[in-house]
Amino acid sequence: MARDTRKAMVLTAVELLRERGADGITLDTLVNRSGAPRGSIYHHFPGGRTQILDEAVQLGGDTIASLIADSADGDPIALLDSIAAFWRKTLTDSGFTAGCPVVSAAISSAPDSPLVRHAQQIFATWRGQLIERLTADGLNATTAGRLATMCIAAIQGAIIMCRTEASVQPLDDVAGELQVLLSARSLFCQTDAPADRRGTT
Template sequence: MASVAGGLTRKRGSTRRAMLVTAVDVLRERGAAGVTIDEVLARSGAPRGSVYYHFPQGRSQLLIEALNYAGDSLTEVIDAAADRGGIALVRQFVAFWERALAGSAYTAGCPVMAAAISSTEDDSVLATAAGEIFARWRDALSQTFRRDGFESADAESLAVMCIAALEGAVVLCRSTRTPEPLHQVGHQLEFLIKSREFVRVYGIPGR
């Protein structure tokens, strides 16, 4: 199964890293409630004693670190395309999620989204952490659109639209088991960006 945190393929590494990648995979598939110590140990093959050696605060620490690990991995996707402009960045995200979804046979979505909608009291801190990750993505996307020439307000609005639309597309792809929603959303976002660029450069007649 492909792993978002592992750059789409799980690579060999430390026991600690293996547990983090496994926790991300479970979070993508089952949400925060599904991330249990037993499940992570069973999938990663890590010895039970490694849990409190690497994560002395137990499940809560494992969850938070796994979420941040996934968030950092996805931020790398933004950074890799940021210098090429907003449209290139949207295309990078579409390609990334298409590979990630296909690699999981459409059984796993975005770990940050899964954490954001966590509703149990024990996992409420995850929603806050997820919000911080989304804010980092918004700021990075906004900076890209500002470099494209957009004013700050328009750049932030486009960034929020891209995140919301692409995250929604991932959910639709997972439920329909097809990449088509990602392709459709990607095309519409590109059209929106180009249209806003046209307005920015040429203005609107009669406005």
């Protein structure tokens, strides 16, 4: 039962992070929602609130990382589809209360806080995974790097808009446009081809 309590608390922390940002995680709310006994807090998490926050961010990051790793059928467009599907489900299942816990932590913490550095690591992990997938599909390194950033940024931005306006439309729009972009890029930016001409911007 010990493990279960611990896990329930971290899962609840992720929920709160999704809904209200880092400051939404108060120990009171955490205990009430998770049903965990109050006395368990500092037993399971000697580092107190800080440790819980950190583990919640890590779990949030791992969820997406696993998602990317698991759908290893090679095709980047199929991968995008499963990521979009995951978020569509998360958003609707929660009644559009749940955003991305990693982004929440990044935004609602001081710029130099450990939590922001943690979020940075997670973004880098996701990006690395995507780059690997895109280059495996034949894209040159430069384009793959830019597209990986683009995918993460666009989807995260769309999630924010979806939660804000309680609709999956932004995600649908963004997923569609990313698909167009990926298709175009995969036609013209193969490994052997020269990198795209890029403007100053």
